[in-house]
Amino acid sequence: MPTYYNINPQFYVSVDCIIFGLNQGELSILLLKRNFEPEKGKWSLMGGFVQENESVNAAAKRVLKELTGLENVYMEQVGAFGEVERDPGERVISVAYYALINVDEYDRKLVEKHNAQWINVHDMPELGFDHPDMIERARDLMRQKTSLNPIGLNLLPKLFTLTQMQSLYETIQGEPIDKRNFRKKVADMNYIEKTDFIDKSGSRRGAYLYKFNDKAYSQESKFKL
Amino acid sequence: MPTYYNINPQFYVSVDCIIFGLNQGELSILLLKRNFEPEKGKWSLMGGFVQENESVNAAAKRVLKELTGLENVYMEQVGAFGEVERDPGERVISVAYYALINVDEYDRKLVEKHNAQWINVHDMPELGFDHPDMIERARDLMRQKTSLNPIGLNLLPKLFTLTQMQSLYETIQGEPIDKRNFRKKVADMNYIEKTDFIDKSGSRRGAYLYKFNDKAYSQESKFKL
DNA sequence: TCAAAAGTGTTAATAGTACACCCATGA
């Protein structure tokens, strides 16, 4: 193997996952109560080291799967965090990702095994490393992206009511939305389809369930270009 | 030093800079014609390796300075690029940054020494590595950011005419802008200040020079929150 | 019968877009 680079140092490279979920209508993040070093006793994001022959994106997917059992999850890179002293153990350069998951579907046993819990974003405990920065940037990015794309629906079940969807957006944006204006907007989204199913769990009357149609969505996006 | 991590592999970590500038009114990128391995003979972005006791951000600033002599430049991280085979030499994980510079101010000797040239973004040559992906993402990010923030002004001299500013935004967005609408909008930006100076180089009549007032800008931003 | 969520239109305000002519100057 030719080595053009061997005068340069090498570093551990890790990934950290900001896993968003909706719990009782509240935006939450899966955090680990660390029972291992470093920063033992503190809370932290789920992370892991990039391995040989593994891309950084693949490492993020692997780490997410290790904790939740989930694959094919919506993930996006937040960015690289590379301060020299960001890890008190040794120098590690970390790449943060956020994931949007439906909390009905993850593997609870795995989460328990890792000593992880859902924590409301408004009630963050003291976190180790530079994880508060990562979370802040992930939330900003997510808020921005969800305002332009329907990716927020990844936080809901496949079938959802308009009230759930509105509440989701209110939670993400952190401010109330007018019901009629919201429903008008959704009516203009041809990729949000009304089904014949009715959810009776949220009200006596029952509400129509809707679903996201990704073919319709890609069609629509083509037109916009 | 405690080593919690030593079962994990380490990697070279590099930074790559997408350096944007305006040349004859055209958005351009500073590219190197590589006279060294790997990918010798191909064009590439300016890059360099992260060093011990150097943050990733600091490495990006250093690399930018090595090529242009400039400090205190507007830079933003594009993201980490971590495919296993992205570098044909050895495995390198790279973090891309974009920078916006005023082409009147960089050090031409350094640029020449590195065998670098300004290349119009619409006329990209064949590039090595995953640099085309980096550039694409940088342009998307930059376009988006400049549509919300006045960071694009970093590409202009400190004093600029409204025609220059309009032309800048037309170049970034890739479409013409109505002159009166543009000037109306700028008039609403209290942080774009008219000076008493007149630029006669662009027309016989002469045009007022404007400047960006960063104090006024931070004030304004406070109100928006 | 009533509490609780579901559903439904209109109007006003704001922001954005389209459009054409006169001005000042130096060569």
Add this chain to the structure above:
DNA sequence: TCATGGGTGTACTATTAACACTTTTGA
């Protein structure tokens, strides 16, 4: 005097924001 870029206002359109009542149902 004329070619060149500098500078200006108004009407139309689209988007967004504000706002309140009726419906359905199970307990």
